[in-house]
Structures are given as structure tokens and as C-alpha cells.
Amino acid sequence: MFDFLEGYNLWEAFWTTVQLTVLSAVGSLIWGTLLAAMRVGPVPLMRGFGTAYVNIVRNIPLTVIILFASLGLNQTLGISLGANTFETINFRLAVLGFVAYTSAFVCEALRSGINTVPVGQAEAARAIGLNFTQVLTLIVLPQAFRSVVGPLANVLIALTKNTTVAAAIGVGEAALLMKEMIENEAQLLLIAAVFAVGFMCLTLPTGLILGWVSKKVAVKR
Template identity: 65%
Template sequence: MLDAFWVTIRLTFWSAIGATVWGTILAGMRVSPVPVLRFFGTWYVNLFRNTPLTLIIVFCSVGLYQNLGIHFTSESSPTFIRDNGFWLSVLGFVLYTSAFVCESLRSGINTVPIGQAEAARSLGLGFRQTLTLVVLPQAFRSVIAPLGSVLIALVKNTTIASAIGVAEAALLMKEMIENESDQLFSVFGIFAIGFMILTLPIGFAFGYASKKLAVKR
């Protein structure tokens, strides 16, 4: 059981890093002065926010690996199927979650007074410098709590990795329920407590950080 929850934690960790990086880039595209970048950012967010996560995860396995032969680990590895399924799941979570990170950050960007961006431009800073040095640091501080909610949702969404056989907590729970149907409520209760242990500290930590690091207007 601990191994299954460890897989859940690893899925969350790597997916959160990837989604934060890609979501930040997408947010920059959404507010970019370049029409093509704005169009791509808007198209991406609308597409992935309205596509079921299960469909994305299955596509990463069936479409990318089985049909296109794309894989992230050596096929000669004895744990190839397990490891490749893990990283395909991470890719799916990154593609999906980054759209929500992007929108959270974009709302934070909108809270930054436009005068600060204008002042940065008057000092000779370009769009990229203004965004990374002036706007984004304040935007992140403004949306710590929403980003915490996105992370909590990601923890719970990792259960969908079981759709392609990743041995995380939800898949183990399903197997235990099938094998020990007379212990249905006990098994469900144990896994529910396990996910509470993972998500509650995240909520408390991000709630505390949002108050501590809030931008004073």
C-alpha cells in the first residue's frame, strides 16, 4: 500500500513541476502582444480544459506509444512497461493541468496594476523582461491559494493513471475491493484517509503561504 501511495506522490510531484513550467509559458502566451502566441494559448487552454482527463491519459498510451512508438524509457529495461506508463501518465497530467495553472496565473497577472508594466517599459524593458521581472513575481503571490487548489485536484486526478495500468493507489484499491469484497468499507476508508493525508497539508500550507506572501496593494 505504501508503494502505491509513493507512486501517487511521484506522479503528483513530477506532474506539478511540468504543469507549473508549461502553464507559466502558456500564461505568457495568453498576454503576449504577438497575435499568433495569444491564439495558440487560447486554443490550447480551451481544448485541454474541455477534454476529459481520462481521454488524454488513454491517448498518451494508445496514441503516442502504441501507434506512434513514442516512449520515455529504454525498451530493454525490465521495468519498461511500468516506467513508460508512469511517464506517459505524467505527460497527460502536465498537458491537462497546465491549462488550469495558466488560467490561475492569468487571473493573477490581471491583478497587477497596468502602471507597473508601463513603468517597466518606460525604463527600456522588453515584454519578456517586464513579464518575468515585474509581473509574474506579483502574479504568483496573488494566486498561491488557487494554485494550491489546482495541486489538490492534481493529487486526486492521479487516480486516472490506473486507466493505463499505472500501479498507483486507486488501482490497488480496486484490486483489494475485488479480492476482499467483504471489506469494502474498510478498504475505502483506508484509502480515503490516505488521500486526506496527502491533500490536507497541501491546503493548509498554501493557505498559510497565500496570507503570508500576499501582495499589499
């Protein structure tokens, strides 16, 4: 039944998807946290930048961002991020695009967690001499992260599925292989089923594990 899979490197394609997801998730978490800090910070210019970034980027289609990363940054401006092969350049540019896009959603999820922390805690911390950075990193963010594990899990699952957009610039992940197989094989339903199961194997455990973690670390109020 699955003889049509012979000659196709399914594992390598899904491994590329996993790499895209992990690298983009780490980058998005870092940049999204910085954006959230800007949005709740005391400096008007930084608040304005964070607000403008989130409102602009999350309303641009992801495909446009990924194509801009390839056509705009690489082919027009010559930015290669230190890579020297087509596959590596586009892989790194895809990660950059995913980070730029997903971090806006991480920021909003984290900002909602920051808003759940009682204002009195921050005021008490400032009263004993802590500055804004210390209050944010020592008091607010640890509680905010614990309260938004669930929403961040949803962002991670969405990111995993969004990696299929990287096929638009030739990154050899699962969606690109599926497109190639559909063009060459007649088993369309079986091909779709194989890739659907593959993505379920990536996203379902993520949701279950992070859902369990969310319940374990939730802040009791």
C-alpha cells in the same frame, strides 16, 4: 480489523501517487507559466495558440487524455519517452498527460494573477527601456505568483486526486491497488476508508500549508 492489508504494498502505491503528483505539478507549473506568457504576450500567433490550447484541453476529459497518451502515443506511434518497461513507459506517459491537462488550469490561475498587477507598473517598466520578457519576468510574474498561491493550491489538490485516473493505463498507484483489493477482499467499506484517509493525508496538509503561505506572501494593495 485491518488484517486484509497484509500482502498489499500500500506504501509503494501511495509513493507512486506522490511521485506522479510532484512530477506532474512541476511540469504543469513550467508549461502553464509559458502558456500564460503566451496568452498575455504581444504576438498574435502565440496568443491564439495559448487561447486555443487552454480552451480545448481543459474541456477534454482527463481520462481521454491519459488513454490517448498510452494508446495513441505509445501503442500507435511507438513513443516510449526513453523507457523500456511497461510500468515505466505508462508512468512517464501518465505524467505527460497530467502535465498537458493540468497546465491549462495553472495558466488560467496565473493569468488571473497577472490581471491583478496594475497596468501602470508595466507601462513604467516599458518606459525605462525594459522589453516584454523583462517586464513579465521581473515585474509582473513575481506579483502574479504571490497573488495566486491559493488557486494554485486548489489545482495541486485536484491534481493529487486526479492521479487516480492513471490506473486506467496500468500505473501502479493507489487507485489501482484499491481496485485490486476490492476485487479480492470483502471489506469494501474499510478499503474505501483506508484510501480516503490516505488521500486526505496527502491533500489536507497541502491545503493548510499553501493556505498559510498564501496569506504570508499576499500582495498588499
